[in-house]
Amino acid sequence: MGRLPCCDKVGLKRGPWTIEEDHKLMNFILNNGIHCWRMVPKLAGLLRCGKSCRLRWINYLRPDLKRGGFTEAEENQMIQLHSCLGNRWSKIASHFPGRTDNEIKNHWNTRIKKRLKHLGVDPLTHKPIEEKEHIEENKDTITQQSNITSSSEEGLEESRGTGLEAKLLEDSNGNKGFPESDEKSQNEVQLTTLDDANDISENYEVFCGSLDLGTLMLNQGFPNTSSMSNSYSTSFSVEDSNNASISIGETMQENCLQQWVDSVDSMLSWDGFNIFGQDLFFF
């Protein structure tokens, strides 16, 4: 049996998006918002499936995306969150405003995994690799040394409690990572990360409140954008796209929108957001 494909793939384009396609998608979403992803490609005149459009928008075209590399602090927070949440990338991404789950997943797989392995930490379990192997050996060994004669359960607990991750995550403030099995500690780490997330969230609010695309475009040398600044903020999101589309439609001069979309070539790198992203760090 199996589920029917999400869309009729016949005649649909695949692979990398062209600038023209990006233009069309952005133009459509900014003008109409998102009601049904399945209808988006048809209405926008794209030969793509709805899923592809959704992915492209979320991972690349969304104006509130924060581009650029991850800082060490972000990486450490990512490791902490991963130890609590596992591979739930969207949950992890929700703690990093402007970052996508795909971005975080890629970063984890390409950078952090290696970093952890290099440090002798299993990126899956967040436990020291040697100790884990040691425990496996203990299970098979009949004669055990007195200092490791405790049961494998105890060994596990011990390994959790002495994870290298704790050392790894110890930051300048003395904050440390917590072993998974310790319920109290886990609660603490969740609170910690929630607090962190709140801090970031607050920063983001400040960031969004003080930033708008009009300003951005002025900084980018984009003409005739002062009238846009009140209606188009970087807090624009898919969720409020309906409202956004209304306000944009009502307040944004059409030629401004068109000019903005036309200027997408320079905008696509979102260097401007990088600049503000750096500023964000000083808030």
Added chain:
DNA sequence: AAGTCTCACAACCGCTCCCCA
């Protein structure tokens, strides 16, 4: 300079979840 390798990231695929009739 050309070929090969490695790496990072964009995009796809298939599954699950959730909502609604």
Added chain:
DNA sequence: CTGGGGAGCGGTTGTGAGACT
């Protein structure tokens, strides 16, 4: 309660750019 459809999620693959030989 149930089945269908759309959205979201996580794993995997493809691709292009840079490094290396």
